[in-house]
Amino acid sequence: MFIHLGGNRMIRISEVVAIIDVNTNKASDPSCSFIELAKKEGQVEQISADEIKSFVITKQKVYGSPISSLTLMKRAEQSQNHQKL
Numbered sequence: 001m002f003i004h005l006g007g008n009r010m011i012r013i014s015e016v017v018a019i020i021d022v023n024t025n026k027a028s029d030p031s032c033s034f035i036e037l038a039k040k041e042g043q044v045e046q047i048s049a050d051e052i053k054s055f056v057i058t059k060q061k062v063y064g065s066p067i068s069s070l071t072l073m074k075r076a077e078q079s080q081n082h083q084k085l
Contacts, residue, residue: 035062
């Protein structure tokens with residue numbers, strides 16, 4: 001199953017390692033350091049020109065999504081529940 005991250009970007013749910021809310025990401029948080037390093041290495045793809053509300057981390061890339069982490073989590077859960085049917 002797939003999850004829509006915003007814009008024209010969809011990825012397989014199985015590729016998702018983590019979904020992180022931008023507002024809860026503090027400088028002392030290891031995930032913040034990871035995202036900053038990914039930015040420096042050119043591994044962050046901003047999906048649209050809209051403000052980034054969450055980061056979706058995969059093994060290959062980090063996506064900056066204009067969709068809230070809560071909405072993305074709900075979409076992932078709905079897709080997984082749909083797959084079980």
